[in-house]
Amino acid sequence: xxxxxxxxxxxxxxxxxxxxxxxxxxxxxxxxxxxxxxxxxxxxxxxxxxxxxxxxxxxxxxxxxxxxxxxxxxxxxxxxxxxxxxxxxxxxxxxxxxxxxxxxxxxxxxxxxxxxxxxxxxxxxxxxxxxxxxxxxxxxxxxxxxxxxxxxxxxxxxxxxxxxxxxxxxxxxxxxxxxxxxxxxxxxxxxxxxxxxxxxxxxxxxxxxxxxxxxxxxxxxxxxxxxxxxxxxxxxxxxxxxxxxxxxxxxxxxxxxxxxxxxxxxxxxxxxxxxxxxxxxxxxxxxxxxxxxxxxxxxx
Amino acid sequence: xxxxxxxxxxxxxxxxxxxxxxxxxxxxxxxxxxxxxxxxxxxxxxxxxxxxxxxxxxxxxxxxxxxxxxxxxxxxxxxxxxxxxxxxxxxxxxxxxxxxxxxxxxxxxxxxxxxxxxxxxxxxxxxxxxxxxxxxxxxxxxxxxxxxxxxxxxxxxxxxxxxxxxxxxxxxxxxxxxxxxxxxxxxxxxxxxxxxxxxxxxxxxxxxxxxxxxxxxxxxxxxxxxxxxxxxxxxxxxxxxxxxxxxxxxxxxxxxxxxxxxxxxxxxxxxxxxxxxxxxxxxxxxxxxx
Amino acid sequence: xxxxxxxxxxxxxxxxxxxxxxxxxxxxxxxxxxxxxxxxxxxxxxxxxxxxxxxxxxxxxxxxxxxxxxxxxxxxxxxxxxxxxxxxxxxxxxxxxxxxxxxxxxxxxxxxxxxxxxxxxxxxxxxxxxxxxxxxxxxxxxxxxxxxxxxxxxxxxxxxxxxxxxxxxxxxxxxxxxxxxxxxxxxxxxxxxxxxxxxxxxxxxxxxxxxxxxxxxxxxxxxxxxxxxxxxxxxxxxxxxxxxxxxxxxxxxxxxxxxxxxxxxxxxxxxxxxxxxxxxxxxxxxxxxxxxxxxxxxxxxxxxxxxxxxxxxxxxxxxxxxxxxxxxxxxxxxxxxxxxxxxxxxxxxxxxxxxxxxxxxxx
Numbered sequence: 001x002x003x004x005x006x007x008x009x010x011x012x013x014x015x016x017x018x019x020x021x022x023x024x025x026x027x028x029x030x031x032x033x034x035x036x037x038x039x040x041x042x043x044x045x046x047x048x049x050x051x052x053x054x055x056x057x058x059x060x061x062x063x064x065x066x067x068x069x070x071x072x073x074x075x076x077x078x079x080x081x082x083x084x085x086x087x088x089x090x091x092x093x094x095x096x097x098x099x100x101x102x103x104x105x106x107x108x109x110x111x112x113x114x115x116x117x118x119x120x121x122x123x124x125x126x127x128x129x130x131x132x133x134x135x136x137x138x139x140x141x142x143x144x145x146x147x148x149x150x151x152x153x154x155x156x157x158x159x160x161x162x163x164x165x166x167x168x169x170x171x172x173x174x175x176x177x178x179x180x181x182x183x184x185x186x187x188x189x190x191x192x193x194x195x196x197x198x199x200x201x202x203x204x205x206x207x208x209x210x211x212x213x214x215x216x217x218x219x220x221x222x223x224x225x226x227x228x229x230x231x232x233x234x235x236x237x238x239x240x241x242x243x244x245x246x247x248x249x250x251x252x253x254x255x256x257x258x259x260x261x262x263x264x265x266x267x268x269x270x271x272x273x274x275x276x277x278x279x280x281x282x283x284x285x286x287x288x289x290x291x292x293x294x295x296x297x298x299x300x
Numbered sequence: 301x302x303x304x305x306x307x308x309x310x311x312x313x314x315x316x317x318x319x320x321x322x323x324x325x326x327x328x329x330x331x332x333x334x335x336x337x338x339x340x341x342x343x344x345x346x347x348x349x350x351x352x353x354x355x356x357x358x359x360x361x362x363x364x365x366x367x368x369x370x371x372x373x374x375x376x377x378x379x380x381x382x383x384x385x386x387x388x389x390x391x392x393x394x395x396x397x398x399x400x401x402x403x404x405x406x407x408x409x410x411x412x413x414x415x416x417x418x419x420x421x422x423x424x425x426x427x428x429x430x431x432x433x434x435x436x437x438x439x440x441x442x443x444x445x446x447x448x449x450x451x452x453x454x455x456x457x458x459x460x461x462x463x464x465x466x467x468x469x470x471x472x473x474x475x476x477x478x479x480x481x482x483x484x485x486x487x488x489x490x491x492x493x494x495x496x497x498x499x500x501x502x503x504x505x506x507x508x509x510x511x512x513x514x515x516x517x518x519x520x521x522x523x524x525x526x527x528x529x530x531x532x533x534x535x536x537x538x539x540x541x542x543x544x545x546x547x548x549x550x551x552x553x554x555x556x557x558x559x560x561x562x563x564x565x566x567x568x569x570x571x572x573x574x575x576x577x578x579x580x581x582x583x584x585x586x587x588x589x590x
Numbered sequence: 591x592x593x594x595x596x597x598x599x600x601x602x603x604x605x606x607x608x609x610x611x612x613x614x615x616x617x618x619x620x621x622x623x624x625x626x627x628x629x630x631x632x633x634x635x636x637x638x639x640x641x642x643x644x645x646x647x648x649x650x651x652x653x654x655x656x657x658x659x660x661x662x663x664x665x666x667x668x669x670x671x672x673x674x675x676x677x678x679x680x681x682x683x684x685x686x687x688x689x690x691x692x693x694x695x696x697x698x699x700x701x702x703x704x705x706x707x708x709x710x711x712x713x714x715x716x717x718x719x720x721x722x723x724x725x726x727x728x729x730x731x732x733x734x735x736x737x738x739x740x741x742x743x744x745x746x747x748x749x750x751x752x753x754x755x756x757x758x759x760x761x762x763x764x765x766x767x768x769x770x771x772x773x774x775x776x777x778x779x780x781x782x783x784x785x786x787x788x789x790x791x792x793x794x795x796x797x798x799x800x801x802x803x804x805x806x807x808x809x810x811x812x813x814x815x816x817x818x819x820x821x822x823x824x825x826x827x828x829x830x831x832x833x834x835x836x837x838x839x840x841x842x843x844x845x846x847x848x849x850x851x852x853x854x855x856x857x858x859x860x861x862x863x864x865x866x867x868x869x870x871x872x873x874x875x876x877x878x879x880x881x882x883x884x885x886x887x888x889x890x891x892x893x894x895x896x897x898x899x900x901x902x903x904x905x906x907x908x909x910x911x912x913x914x915x916x917x918x919x920x921x922x923x924x925x926x927x928x929x930x931x932x933x934x935x936x937x938x939x940x941x942x943x944x945x946x947x948x949x950x951x952x953x
Contacts, residue, residue, distance in 0.1 A: 021410050024403075031401035031460055032419060038457050039423050039431060046434025097326050113572060114334050117341070120568050121561065122518030124535050128542055128557050129340040132347050132550065137355040139339050153355075169337060181576075189680035192647050195667035196674040197694030197745065204668075207693070211684045222425070230427025233520050237542055249429045249521075256525075262437045269433045273426060280425070 046266035054263050062267035072268075075248040076275055082160070082235075082247065083228035084279075086167035087175075090228075091221045094176040099209055102183040112180070115173035126169050127234035130162055134238070162238030163245045167228045174227060175220040182216025183209075218287045222280050229276050248272050341561070348554035366555040373548060374541055374556055383517065383533040383563065385448060390455045390516045391509045398463030399505065403497075405464065406471035420461040428458060428521040436525040446528035454522040459512045466511060470504035503574055510571035517564050534560045594623030594779050596748045597658050604653035606639050606805075613639040615805040617653070621749075626775050626782045628796035630789060630828070636805040637785045641751050644783065646670050657748065668697070673742030673750040673780075677757060679734045681726040687713070687737050688722040694745045712744035715774065732763045739771075743778060752784045756791065768794060789828055793817060801825050822863075822953030823872050831874035832924045837948065839864070839871060847948045849873055851897075853919025859895050860946025868950030879945040880925035882913060885936035895943055899923055901935040915939065 016022070053061040066072050101108055118126060134140050134156040141153035156162055186209075194208045232249040239245030248268060256265030348366055350359030370376055405417065423431070435454055439445035444453060474497070482496045520535050527536055538560055541553045599621040606614040614636045621627050629637040642648040644655065646667035655663040662670055673694075682690050691712055695705045713719045716736035726734055735755060742750055755771075756764045772795055775782055786792050792799050793813045801809045801816060801824075809821040820826040827834060837849035840857055847862035849871055858873055885898060899915035907926075915923045915937055923939050931937060 019411050025408055025410050027400035028404040028416060030397045031464060032416060034397055034456060034460055035419055035423065038435065038453055040419070042435040042438040043431055045438045046431075049434070049437065093329060096322070097330060100323060100326055109576075111330070111334075112576070114337070116568070116572075118337050120514050120518055120564050121341075122520060122535060122564075124518075124520045124539050125344075125557055125560060126340070128538060128553065129344045131542070132554065133336075133340040133343045137353075139343050139357070140336070142355060142357060169340070172333060187678065187680060189676045189678060190682060192645075192667070193674065193676060193680040193741075194682070194693065194697075195647070196645055196670075196672060196751075197697060197741065198668045198671065199693070199697040200666075200668050203697055207696075208682060226425060226427050230429050230521070232429055233524075233539055237539070249427075252429065252433050253525075256433050256437070262433075265433050266437065269430050273430045276427070276430070 047270055049263050050267035050270050052263055054261050062264050063271070065264070066267060066271060071246075072251055075246055075251045076271070078245065079229060079231070079247040079249075080275075080279075082163055082167060082231060082245065083225055086164060086171055086228045087221060087225040090168065090171040090175040090224045091179070091217060093172065094179045094220065095210075095213065095217060098176060098179040098183050099205065099213065101180055102186065102209075103188055112177060115176055117173075118169050119173050119177070121170075123166060123170055123231070124233045124237070126166050127162075127237035130166055130169075130234075130238045131157055134162060134165065157238045159240050160244050163231060163235050166234035166238055167231060171224050171228055175224045178220040178223060179213065179216045182219070183213050186212050214287060214290070218283060221283055225279060225283070226276065229272075229279070248275075344554045344557050344561075347551055348558045350551055353551075366549070366551040367559075369549075370552045370555040370559070373552065374537055376556070376559065378530075379532060379534055379537045380559075380563075382448065382531050386451050386455060386523070386531075386533055387513050387516050389452045390459050391513050393452070394456060394459040394463045394512055395505055395509055398460050398508075399467055399501070402464045402467035403471055405468045407476065420464050423457050423461050424465070428519070429525075431457065432522045432525045435522070439526055445526045446531075448531045450526040450528075451523050451531055451533070454526040455516050455519055457522070458519065459516060462512055462515060463508045466508040467501075467504050470508075471501065474500050507571060507574040510567045511575070513567045514564055514571065517560075517567070534563060594781050595746065596623045596781055598622060599749060599781070600654075600656045601640075601644070602654050602656075604640065604643060604655065605651045606636070606643055606648065607651045612805050614643070617802075617805070617807060619800060619807065619810070621781060621783065623781055624779045626784065626795060626797045628784045628786055628792035628799045629802060630786055630792040630799055631802035632787055632828070634804075635802040637787075637802050638753055639805075640802075641674075641753050641783065641785045644749070645672055645674050645751050671745070671748050673745055673747035675735075675738045675742050675750070675752040675755045677754040679726075679738040679758075681734055681737055681741075683726050685725075686722065687718065687724050687726070687729070690726065690737055691740045691744050693741065698745070708744050709740075712740040715743065715777075716740045716770075731759050732767060735759065735767060736770075739774070743774065743780065746778075746780075748781065750780045750782045752782065754786055755784075757786070757788070764791075771795060789830070801828065820874075820947070823874060823949040823951060824953065826874040826947060826949065830876055831947070832877050833873075833875040833880070835873045835875075835921060835923075836951070837871045837873045838869070839948075842866070846943070849948055851917075851919065852921050856897055856918060856921075858897070858941060858946060859943040860941075860948045861944065863947050864950050864953075868953075870951040872949050872951050874947045874949060875941055875945060877912065877924045877926050879942060880923065881940040881942075882915075882925050882927040882929050882931065883938045883940065884929065884931070885938050895941045895946075897921070897923065897939045897941065899937055899939050901931045901933050901937055904931060904933060913937075 050062055051059040053059075053065075055061065101111070132138050136153040136155070140156065141150075144150045145153060156165070190212065191204055191208050194204045199207065230249060231247055232253070235241060235245045235247045235250060239247075241250055249272070252265050252268035252272065255261050255268055346359055347353055349362050349364065351361035351363045353359035401420070405413070405420075432454065435457065436445055436450075439450045439453065444450045478496060478500070479492055482492045487495065517533070518535060519533075520539060523533050523536050524539065527533070532540065534556075538553070538556050541548065541556055599619075601617060601619040601621075604614055604617040605612065617636070617640060619627070629640060631637050639648065643650055643663075646662075646665055646669075650663050653663070654661055682693065685693065688709055691709045692705050695708060700708070709722075710719070713722055716739050718733060718736050718740065721729065721733060721737075726737065729737065735758075738755070752771075756767055759767065768791060774780075775795075784792070784795060793816075796813060799809075799811060799813055799816050800807050801821075803824050809816055809825050811819075816825060817829050820829050820831065823834060835858070836852050837858065838854070840848045840850050842848075842862050842864075845862055846859060847864070848857055848859050850857050851873070860873055864871060897917050899917040899921075901913055901915045903914040905912040910926050910928050911931070913925050913927055913931060915925065917923055917939070925939060929937075
């Protein structure tokens with residue numbers, strides 16, 4: 001029975017209880033507070049800071065400064081030139097392989113275990129390894145020369161190629177595991193049903209498997225892009241951090257920790273977030289144009 | 301039906317991959333990738349034991365002196381202590397704070413639940429460097445950065461949502477009737493949590509903790525932005541050692557890299573006993589398979 | 591009834607191994623065009639495996655499948671032209687009901703106009719014309735099941751395979767759809783192979799029933815045959831012979847046998863269905879074939895072939911009650927009666943000898 005206060009209104013706790021809010025829900029508060037304090041607040045703080053330029057000149061001075069300075073502005077295109085092809089390649093190669101591996105097959109566990117290694121090693125170690133492995137005296141160049149593919153060792157580090165390779169090594173397993181994880185959850189009977197209805201392998205892939213894998217593919221593409229767009233240590237270690245691989249993270253880092261201009265650093269971080277969210281928006285928009293309909297699977 | 305399962309590949313049979321021409325191509329791509337990753341790791345390993353290694357397939361001589369060199373030059377023991385402290389603190393805090401939140405998300409529907417979910421998802425959708433810079437700035441403002449506390453706080457941002465996202469589906473698959481049954485048997489709320497829910501959650505907590513540990517060990521950007529000179533974790537120390545290269549031999553840096561790899565592999569190998577590698581990245585919400 | 595598209599499906603010596611386990615062992619079956627055959631058996635008996643082998647979803651380990659003299663066991667599923675209805679429906683979640691049903695016609699490159707007409711008529715046949723624009727997740731389980739049927743029948747397949755299509759539905763819906771299935775089969779004359787573990791489904795739907803046990807067929811026959819003349823104790827148990835009383839042979843004469851029940855005191859006459867060699871026997875009787883008499887009221891009622899027992903459990907079931915009674919030697923008897931008995935009552939259970947089947951225990 002709901003009791004009434006003298007004013008005849010439901011007590012607040014009872015009204016909340018009717019909405020499903022009770023003491024148990026409060027258990028989520030500490031986690032929300034941590035994320036609020038350590039993520040949302042700094043983000044807003046940084047946003048505010050970006051409108052308070054150190055040298056003055058109006059609230060937009062930092063943003064104007066960034067876009068008017070060709071060297072700074074070019075970090076956006078340099079980052080996108082690395083991140084977009086890397087993310088697209090990682091996902092494009094992952095889709096057919098994940099489709100092949102979606103059902104239990106021998107060696108799947110071993111393969112996924114090998115794939116998880118570069119993900120857990122992280123970008124710093126991969127870049128560190130590439131310095132030796134991709135270097136002029138490394139095994140990769142030795143193999144190319146021994147196979148007669150090239151006459152002299154290729155220059156694969158301290159440039160775009162080195163950074164791109166590091167993005168593939170850490171990014172491909174990530175997208176592959178994401179897409180595979182999603183594809184393994186699709187009811188295999190659906191594709192079998194398509195086979196009994198006369199659809200051959202190609203038709204089955206494009207009319208059934210691909211649309212059903214699309215949610216996983218989209219998320220993998222978004223996360224692969226997020227990871228590649230944030231490229232930082234490898235751009236410094238195996239790239240050319242003052243030239244072709246001076247990515248936007250480097251610009252932000254230099255503003256904060258070399259020039260100690262936290263306002264400008266926050267500005268660059270905000271621009272980075274905006275560009276990234278714009279790309280994610282395009283990906284999600286394209287997905288909804290490509291394929292409409294119920295996304296939930298199975299029996300409903 | 302067990303019979304129905306037996307007839308399906310989901311049951312007993314694990315067919316060999318049959319290779320069509322396109323299948324061979326994919327296998328070749330996969331093999332090329334795996335061979336290169338393994339070769340990369342092995343070349344770091346070899347170099348760390350090489351007395352010198354130039355353009356030859358195998359180093360000309362072997363030695364362990366780079367490990368001793370790295371231990372003294374890079375204050376390896378201090379770095380390992382800091383790494384262990386950060387790892388333990390982040391795992392403990394994110395489990396204690398994250399598990400109750402995961403329970404709420406798994407069991408309750410309430411207004412703004414989607415907003416709460418978005419709040420927990422957001423840190424995973426934004427690269428660490430983007431929020432790391434304003435976060436570091438804010439932490440410096442409150443005199444929290446440049447210390448162990450700052451490093452731990454910063455690492456909580458990606459760790460906590462990860463714990464929540466791993467544990468929520470885990471708690472969802474524990475039958476809610478088990479809790480109800482315990483209550484019907486006269487158990488108090490505390491007893492339900494401690495005697496029924498907690499034991500059932502241990503595998504999930506263990507897996508989530510180990511996965512977070514692996515991630516904290518590999519998390520470069522946030523530690524890099526918030527650590528002072530005395531509280532670098534291994535991965536940051538590795539980055540700085542590459543930076544200072546020239547003064548130090550490459551083999552010593554590789555020795556450091558091998559130590560780093562070992563620290564990541566131990567929790568990883570334990571974690572793999574509990575979880576499928578595909579679950580180690582983000583666990584996507586998926587349809588319940590029949 | 592329209593003429594069926596096939597004359598004869600022949601399954602010969604089909605064996606399927608999963609590792610070292612044989613799910614099917616030398617399975618033979620012939621199906622005539624237009625026939626409705628049910629594969630019946632408990633979980634793990636190999637019935638679903640057989641269906642998947644027929645569909646081409648699993649490769650055979652040995653044996654052949656021929657359709658009108660042509661071998662089809664090497665063909666991939668998409669070239670066999672069979673329709674299949676899955677236990678979990680396996681509808682395409684990203685396609686509307688209409689597109690789901692049209693899927694096979696698109697794959698077969700049927701003209702657009704014809705697709706539209708055929709989809710309409712298939713949807714009308716399963717009474718889902720109003721749901722064409724919906725998505726599977728918006729439909730109830732029964733409706734999803736009808737979509738799955740429409741999707742299979744719209745192709746007018748040579749053979750239609752059904753894998754426990756009703757097992758995910760509740761009891762009332764199951765009965766309803768069972769009638770509908772029977773109606774569709776009569777209207778369309780589709781040759782059907784139907785897998786189920788529910789004997790009442792098999793009895794009511796099928797022209798012929800194949801009973802499987804551990805990958806082998808143990809009896810093939812019309813519903814009447816398997817119901818009244820089960821080939822062994824296993825089939826009998828499956829066909830509702832709930833009383834399976836352990837027994838030893840006393841004497842056998844002609845087609846009749848007299849056995850001693852568990853405690854060795856009580857003897858029982860019945861029809862001999864043993865091969866004569868078996869030591870351990872069972873006497874199989876259906877609950878509805880037992881007649882109960884109150885011991886106090888009629889001490890001699892029922893003549894011979896009577897087992898005295900004490901009523902232990904009474905379950906009310908409408909017109910009658912189900913009674914479980916305990917006899918000497920720990921023997922339990924399950925019977926149905928209109929008598930108003932109560933737990934503790936002494937009863938005499940009469941067993942008509944013609945309704946007792948004596949089997950070897952492991953048959």
